[in-house]
Amino acid sequence: MAALNPQAAALVADWLEITASLEDRAEELGDVEGAAPLVESAARFARAYLRAATAG
Numbered sequence: 001m002a003a004l005n006p007q008a009a010a011l012v013a014d015w016l017e018i019t020a021s022l023e024d025r026a027e028e029l030g031d032v033e034g035a036a037p038l039v040e041s042a043a044r045f046a047r048a049y050l051r052a053a054t055a056g
Helices: 006-029 032-055
Strands: none
Touching: 006 032
């Protein structure tokens, strides 16, 4: 994230936060699979970011 300009970093953070909220709401409604297409891409990004952060 440090390599991103501040505006891009804020957008990525917003995307991850909104996606987490969507997943929480989908769980409340019992439709986790319905939210999966949106959540999967954010989860992949977060895992890749965390691997890179811990490797460096």
